[in-house]
Amino acid sequence: MEPAAEPARGRWKFWLTTLLVFAVIGAAIVAPILRKRLTRAARLQQQSEEQARRELIQPVPVNPSDPRVKAELFWLSDEDSSMLAPVAVELPLSSDPVLRSKQVLNTLLAGPVDVGLRTLPPDAVLLSFYILPDGTGIADFSEALATSIPSGIQSEQLAVDSMTHTLEANVPQLKRLKILIHGQEVETLAGHVDLTGTFAVNPAARQSPANPATTPAAAKTGALVVPPLTVTLGTVKLTQR
């Protein structure tokens, strides 16, 4: 009986070794995929926590009957973080420009899936938004927009540009954007970018004949728009501060 038991034990060893080899190979293939999924899940969890906090503070106005459309939102490019890149997001968007502006700005605040590509601080809140008859949108944000944004010319300009580009892509009625912090006009966003004026949105709309107050020099989206000034002969305009 001894010679018969030996081959059987040898087969078991062979199959066990083969199984282990396959298990190691399988683990080597699956482990990176699992790691990626775990990282993504962690990001999504972080994202959903931010989203939940924001929804507690101010619910995003969503009407289920609004048609779902592909909105274009601008966050940092994953190839070059000094630039913005459009991301198509399917959202139920209202046809009302005020509601629509709120919806896209709140989605912009919620940030992309990769939180490293966000342009606005996660704890910033859009307190209110309204549109003046001349097409100027007034966006009032919580103080966190100014206090939590990374200080710097580049980061502040990208934050403003992400808002103007996103509004331009989704709210054609808007011509300019004015940013307030907690209901107040402030001199700068976080020490660099000028918030005393308005930023151009939809330059094409502003250049239409229906809008004679167009400022061609500031036609580029995101440029500061200041009403044109003409100094007439015999008078000097002084700025009082």
Place this chain on the structure above:
Amino acid sequence: MLLDVGNSRRFRFLGLGGTGLLVVGAAVMAFAFETPSQTQQTPGASTLPPASAATAGQSGTQAAGSAPGSQTPPGGLNIVVLDPAHGGTDSGARGTGGIQESEITLEFAAQMRRALEQQGFQVVQTRQGNDNPSFDDRSATANAQRGAVFISLHIASTGIPGTVRVYVNSDLPPVKTTNGFIPWDLAQAPFLGLSRKLGDLVQGMLTQHFKGSPDTAQTATIRQLRTTAAPAIAVEVSSVVVNNRTDLDHMAPAVADAIARGVAAFKPLYAMATTSGALP
């Protein structure tokens, strides 16, 4: 031609179109403007007959923020106004290792001063120590000079460490001047073209040293530059997020050298603009 009415920000304004610098006596102008009829005009603006300005301007009193060198002969670029951003209670960007933008910009300014002086420029700083002049006070320092460019120094909290970006102000509405005056709030408008040329030249020099930096100057709506009546740029070094502060310290000499060479390369363009009447 530039008019700066004393120390009071309420009455500060700029004049263009002449050939000489008029620095106005604070007491005379304050008296001229302090009448109710002048201050109750359009909110944010008031008017002054040009004759008053001309008369007052001949008094020749030096305004706040002006520095030695204000009487530089016309037609040439001789002065560089360096603006180390932030300071005082405003530390600017802060790194995890305790790096503060306000401290680093001051140290960069010291190195730039040496490099610019070697190129033959006179250097004026908007702050020498840990204080924080207002945006207008910093602009006033530059606006009191003649034949000057303005360079605001910043350290970013984002961006690829080891890169440097130069910014010029975004487009401003064109200012039509028929009597030589422009509003303080749009002082940069007539200089935007020259600012872009200066920005591109300085950025080009910086990019030779710091790979990964842009090839040309970028535009941004920078509050500090808007009220500056001179070719003006902002230079932003990345970043306070470096692991070791010495990484930034090592960048300073090359940044200083590149900026000094960029300004030197800009000097002939400035002289050309002055003599052709393109400059106010």
